[in-house]
Amino acid sequence: MKVIIFGGDGFCGWPSALELSSHDHEVTIVDNFVRRRIDNELGVQSLTPIRSLDERRKAWSGLTGRAIDAVDLDLAGDYAALTELLARVRPDAVVHFAEQRAAPYSMRSPSHKRYTVDNNVNATHNLLAALVELGLDTHVVHLGTMGVYGYDTAPIDLPEGYFDVSFVDRNGDTHAREILYPTKPGSVYHLTKSLDQLLFEFYARNDDLRITDLHQGIVWGTQTTQTRLDERLINRFDYDGDFGTVLNRFLVQAALGTPLTVHGTGGQTRAFINLQDSVRCVRLAVESGADVTGRVRVMNQITETHCVRDLAHLVSRVTGAEIAEVANPRNEADVNELSARNSRLLALGLDPILLETGLLEESLDIAKKYADRADLSRIPCVSYWNDARRALASAR
Numbered sequence: 001m002k003v004i005i006f007g008g009d010g011f012c013g014w015p016s017a018l019e020l021s022s023h024d025h026e027v028t029i030v031d032n033f034v035r036r037r038i039d040n041e042l043g044v045q046s047l048t049p050i051r052s053l054d055e056r057r058k059a060w061s062g063l064t065g066r067a068i069d070a071v072d073l074d075l076a077g078d079y080a081a082l083t084e085l086l087a088r089v090r091p092d093a094v095v096h097f098a099e100q101r102a103a104p105y106s107m108r109s110p111s112h113k114r115y116t117v118d119n120n121v122n123a124t125h126n127l128l129a130a131l132v133e134l135g136l137d138t139h140v141v142h143l144g145t146m147g148v149y150g151y152d153t154a155p156i157d158l159p160e161g162y163f164d165v166s167f168v169d170r171n172g173d174t175h176a177r178e179i180l181y182p183t184k185p186g187s188v189y190h191l192t193k194s195l196d197q198l199l200f201e202f203y204a205r206n207d208d209l210r211i212t213d214l215h216q217g218i219v220w221g222t223q224t225t226q227t228r229l230d231e232r233l234i235n236r237f238d239y240d241g242d243f244g245t246v247l248n249r250f251l252v253q254a255a256l257g258t259p260l261t262v263h264g265t266g267g268q269t270r271a272f273i274n275l276q277d278s279v280r281c282v283r284l285a286v287e288s289g290a291d292v293t294g295r296v297r298v299m300n301q302i303t304e305t306h307c308v309r310d311l312a313h314l315v316s317r318v319t320g321a322e323i324a325e326v327a328n329p330r331n332e333a334d335v336n337e338l339s340a341r342n343s344r345l346l347a348l349g350l351d352p353i354l355l356e357t358g359l360l361e362e363s364l365d366i367a368k369k370y371a372d373r374a375d376l377s378r379i380p381c382v383s384y385w386n387d388a389r390r391a392l393a394s395a396r
Helices: 013-022 034-042 054-063 078-088 111-133 188-207 244-254 275-287 308-319 345-349 357-371 387-395
Strands: 001-004 026-031 068-072 092-095 139-145 162-168 174-180 213-217 218-222 259-264 269-274 297-301 304-307 323-326
Touching: 001 013, 001 078, 001 139, 013 026, 013 054, 013 092, 013 259, 054 275, 078 111, 092 269, 092 275, 092 304, 111 139, 111 188, 139 275, 188 213, 213 275, 218 244, 218 275, 218 357, 244 308, 244 357, 259 308, 269 275, 297 345, 304 308, 308 323, 308 357, 357 387
Parallel strands: 001 026, 001 092, 026 068, 092 139, 139 213, 213 297, 218 269, 259 323
Antiparallel strands: 162 174, 269 304
């Protein structure tokens, strides 16, 4: 299959490109490298030394004999170049990673909120509009987030996108209907993913686009089968307060001998997935695109759930690190329960990698290997959801 990966230079995009290429798909990476520029803005670098995209592609080609094409293009800002690219490649599938992916970064300031909405919503809509304009039967695979469901405690296992409801009409008759599960975004970033859902529903219904929306949990780990082949292929390892996922932050803190900083009570339950499983899920979604007809296919891309406090104790048991509670910058419940279905990906053949396996130690080894590149001052989250929480943190 011919596959375009928008955002293919990023944390999930690069290893997904390698996964698809290694299974003999023709891959084109499209990226405007804004994520690398954000490193300069924030004054922090990936813990792992990532090479330029050209170096990465040359290394992959030299090792495997498989070529990956690359195009420098702003999906959100250059519609003409986008339509030209799609008309030339005529992809069987596109994988859409080209969105600002960090909730804390989206809450840093009004300008960061506006950028996140402008980039994420325009990128998604440009892609959908271009496919309709060109009349392409291209399967869209989008990386969404479990955060669209919200993080309140629900008395049910979160469904895969859709929810059955019943209501009584004005005549007293009862009706049943399937709706998208009501969203409750917890940040501007999560809000854009909720808006994506509405765009997908409209274009699938109105224009018969084939769309898969992957509601992904928090990714842990940094390596995959392909990125382990050569250090030139190594993936990003973000650990800072804006882009570093919670487990990667804990691993860097443990590697440097500092306490694991748990936000608030640590009672917040989240869904997790290993990076290797994430890229496999993307490939499985791409390769099963013929099954997508009639409505958006939503799949919960998760393998397990943990509360942050338990996650910290898991890392502490492995590393001996101490645990420290700090003020929670987010506007969220102190404690929640979370359980979600993931039957669709399991049915496609996903064999989950769990946190209790040896891959946790591998991630810790990487954190130790590159610990000299870490800046501890960048680990705390400085993006507060409101002024009251900022004042609380200052008072502690």
